[in-house]
Amino acid sequence: MAIEREVILDFYTGNVLWIDMSTKSTRVEPLNMEWAERYIGGKGLLFRYMWEYVPPKVDPWAPENPVFLMSGPFAGTNVSTASRLVVGAKSPATNILNDSYVGGSFAPEMKFAGYDAIIVTGKADELTVVTIRDDVVEFRPGKRYAGLPTSEIESAMRNDFDKDCKTLSIGPAGETLLPWACLSTDQYHKAGRGGHGALFGSKNLKAIAVHGTGSVTVGDAPAFLADMKRIHDEFVLTDDNLWAHEEGTPVLVDLVNGAGALPTNNWSAGFFEGAKNINSESFQKIRLKKRACYQCAIACRNFHGTTFKGEEVRGEGPEYETIALLGANCGIGDIDALMKTNELCDELGMDTISTGAVIGLAMDMTEKGIADFGVRFGEVDAYAKLPTLIANKEGVGAELALGVRALCKKYNVPELSMEAKGMEMPGYDPRGSFGMSIAYSTSDRGGCHMRTYPVGDEILSGDMPNDTMDGKVERILDGNAANGFIGQNFSSIKFCGIWCDFWAVTPEQISQMLKHVWNKEFSEAEIMQMGERVWNLGRLFNLREGVEPDTLPKALYAESGAHTSGPSAGKSIGEAQFATSTQNYYSFRGWDENGVPSEAKLAELGVDVRL
Numbered sequence: 001m002a003i004e005r006e007v008i009l010d011f012y013t014g015n016v017l018w019i020d021m022s023t024k025s026t027r028v029e030p031l032n033m034e035w036a037e038r039y040i041g042g043k044g045l046l047f048r049y050m051w052e053y054v055p056p057k058v059d060p061w062a063p064e065n066p067v068f069l070m071s072g073p074f075a076g077t078n079v080s081t082a083s084r085l086v087v088g089a090k091s092p093a094t095n096i097l098n099d100s101y102v103g104g105s106f107a108p109e110m111k112f113a114g115y116d117a118i119i120v121t122g123k124a125d126e127l128t129v130v131t132i133r134d135d136v137v138e139f140r141p142g143k144r145y146a147g148l149p150t151s152e153i154e155s156a157m158r159n160d161f162d163k164d165c166k167t168l169s170i171g172p173a174g175e176t177l178l179p180w181a182c183l184s185t186d187q188y189h190k191a192g193r194g195g196h197g198a199l200f201g202s203k204n205l206k207a208i209a210v211h212g213t214g215s216v217t218v219g220d221a222p223a224f225l226a227d228m229k230r231i232h233d234e235f236v237l238t239d240d241n242l243w244a245h246e247e248g249t250p251v252l253v254d255l256v257n258g259a260g261a262l263p264t265n266n267w268s269a270g271f272f273e274g275a276k277n278i279n280s281e282s283f284q285k286i287r288l289k290k291r292a293c294y295q296c297a298i299a300c301r302n303f304h305g306t307t308f309k310g311e312e313v314r315g316e317g318p319e320y321e322t323i324a325l326l327g328a329n330c331g332i333g334d335i336d337a338l339m340k341t342n343e344l345c346d347e348l349g350m351d352t353i354s355t356g357a358v359i360g361l362a363m364d365m366t367e368k369g370i371a372d373f374g375v376r377f378g379e380v381d382a383y384a385k386l387p388t389l390i391a392n393k394e395g396v397g398a399e400l401a402l403g404v405r406a407l408c409k410k411y412n413v414p415e416l417s418m419e420a421k422g423m424e425m426p427g428y429d430p431r432g433s434f435g436m437s438i439a440y441s442t443s444d445r446g447g448c449h450m451r452t453y454p455v456g457d458e459i460l461s462g463d464m465p466n467d468t469m470d471g472k473v474e475r476i477l478d479g480n481a482a483n484g485f486i487g488q489n490f491s492s493i494k495f496c497g498i499w500c501d502f503w504a505v506t507p508e509q510i511s512q513m514l515k516h517v518w519n520k521e522f523s524e525a526e527i528m529q530m531g532e533r534v535w536n537l538g539r540l541f542n543l544r545e546g547v548e549p550d551t552l553p554k555a556l557y558a559e560s561g562a563h564t565s566g567p568s569a570g571k572s573i574g575e576a577q578f579a580t581s582t583q584n585y586y587s588f589r590g591w592d593e594n595g596v597p598s599e600a601k602l603a604e605l606g607v608d609v610r611l
């Protein structure tokens, strides 16, 4: 069906495409430009749309729970790293908001087709594929694509729909509603966390394929292009960002391991002897080439090739978090086996962090005699079979597909449940990076390292000691790339952009770019306040949905949980300090002792909704 669209604006298309899977109908509404001015795009605009259109207390699995695909104002332009997509929804894994970011080239294609955002609601009566070519949106029977891995559904869309289309799809894990199934695009790029793939599956939506023939207008194009060239030369192609191109995230393995913060054997240690076999040096030996997302000058993606049991394994990644959770946390120091499980997770469409967490837990429970999942730390053969069993919910995979929290509950071992708010935690043990304790406990989507990154100062630069909370809580709020410690407010405005984590962009540089969008100057304080506004809006959403208390597994902060060996041996934040730090965090935020933002704070920030 062809649909009516509004006029095209500079940087924004001005259109939101609504897709109702139940009625197989679509409509286009104008982008709310008042919200866009207040919340910019990406994370901020997503949260404002979620506040408005997610029915309060909705069951995440219900057809009424929308999935939002949101771009930023610079997607489709030549601003480096900013053509990313954010996928948002109320998560079936955590029951709170989840915003998950993915590179590749889906977001620019969506804008070339004429949409800043796509919002999917309802549930189709059978597996369905949605195709979009500019203003023509079609619902196609998807039964023939059932069970296809992510690479094959993408090539099927190129064959059956449009050879130049970009596809956002689920693999078998999304079809079986695995709570940590992810969305995949350009084969290796994943909106990994929070189960958005499971939500596509719950709507019987196998894939959205889009091809746009339009463009993004940028106002005064010569001035914009000249300024972006200057910004690229001065701020992107610099030593600060070169590490991402030359080594990428595997460079973190030795650094984090050296600090005793590498989750090992289901978080029972912070140092992994076998890390030397899965570190950056090891991956560089099997690197075949570098790749990049749309219009990214950094090009951090490593394409590797090896063999596992005589079969060729080739693909992008694994990134550090995968190495940490699918590798060290499972006691796996075999680079070929790790490449294989990473490939399986990619093709099955499942998050590698959560998969590694649950496999590590299965190994731990087997070692301790709590249950027998037929796999122990470091055992390669059984390990390499598990992603397929979990995605298809077969054999022991049927139980493991419950996820870490539900599995620990079933076997009454809450002390082994290494998650925050139901989200399995990524690759930094707070016992070797104290700041990560409050980073995880206060993250707006559960256990996550991408909202604030104390690791930057505590381990990478070493500017702050990793075994004290002194001066950390303020920085968790307010840190930015200019002072070397990414804070929650700054990451919030950065993800409105949506600039990639791997560009160490500063508030000043963000201001220089946003000036072209809104034709006005923003001070650094205003930029940071925009981020704080977004963070508080997210908090209101989570409070509305009944968010759990901000805490962590006790082992990660209590004195009794300290490691007994390795660089972080004997170190713990301590129960009293963890509690004090949480209250200090609330106080710095202008929230009450229960973590509720005050009216004065919301008014000061210009948040335009209330509980």
Ligand code: SF4
Pocket: 081, 082, 103, 104, 244, 291, 292, 293, 296, 297, 298, 299, 300, 301, 500, 501, 502, 503
């Ligand atoms: S730095 Fe890497 S992940 Fe980020 S946009 Fe560029 S290629 Fe993609």
